[in-house]
Amino acid sequence: MRAARLLLLGAVALPLAGCLMPMRGSRQGPGAAGEPGGREVIRVVPNRPYSQAVRVGNTYYFAGKVGVTDSTRAMSAGRVSAEVRNIFEAFRLVFNDTGVSFRDVAQVTVYLADINDYDEMNRAYAEYFNVGPPARETVAVSGIVNGARVEISLIAVKTATAPMGPPR
Numbered sequence: 001m002r003a004a005r006l007l008l009l010g011a012v013a014l015p016l017a018g019c020l021m022p023m024r025g026s027r028q029g030p031g032a033a034g035e036p037g038g039r040e041v042i043r044v045v046p047n048r049p050y051s052q053a054v055r056v057g058n059t060y061y062f063a064g065k066v067g068v069t070d071s072t073r074a075m076s077a078g079r080v081s082a083e084v085r086n087i088f089e090a091f092r093l094v095f096n097d098t099g100v101s102f103r104d105v106a107q108v109t110v111y112l113a114d115i116n117d118y119d120e121m122n123r124a125y126a127e128y129f130n131v132g133p134p135a136r137e138t139v140a141v142s143g144i145v146n147g148a149r150v151e152i153s154l155i156a157v158k159t160a161t162a163p164m165g166p167p168r
Helices: 002-017 079-098 115-126
Strands: 039-044 051-056 059-066 105-112 135-140 150-157
Touching: 039 079, 051 079, 059 079, 079 115, 079 150, 105 115, 115 135
Parallel strands: 105 135
Antiparallel strands: 039 051, 051 059, 059 150, 105 150
């Protein structure tokens, strides 16, 4: 009976061990020392339990960003466009650390506090993805942190040859 319990425990614990998240700023997996296919935490957010980006193999997962500032909060017109531009310029800074460009972006998720802002968001978004745009979903939500109107997250895949799209 004891042997059966240990076998069952091992069958459950072993698959779960691969799901554990590493500690802040740590690296995990075979790519931790620069080998392809590993997991690398990029830019841990100080005093927050998340990273701005995580690389697994040649795929980069970028945390959601908001573009709200004191100046955008004060805007009555063009606020959503300004937030979208702030967001993508913040992504550009993280891209510089990773060697990723807007051409590498494969998937984007846009969260809007008000779906009526869709057209304004879409116009500003198109400035960054005017050729060969990535797949995207846009979701209306009941609220976004810090009173933002827009939050955007994305996934990029770094390949040997960059796909069609605008330059960095």
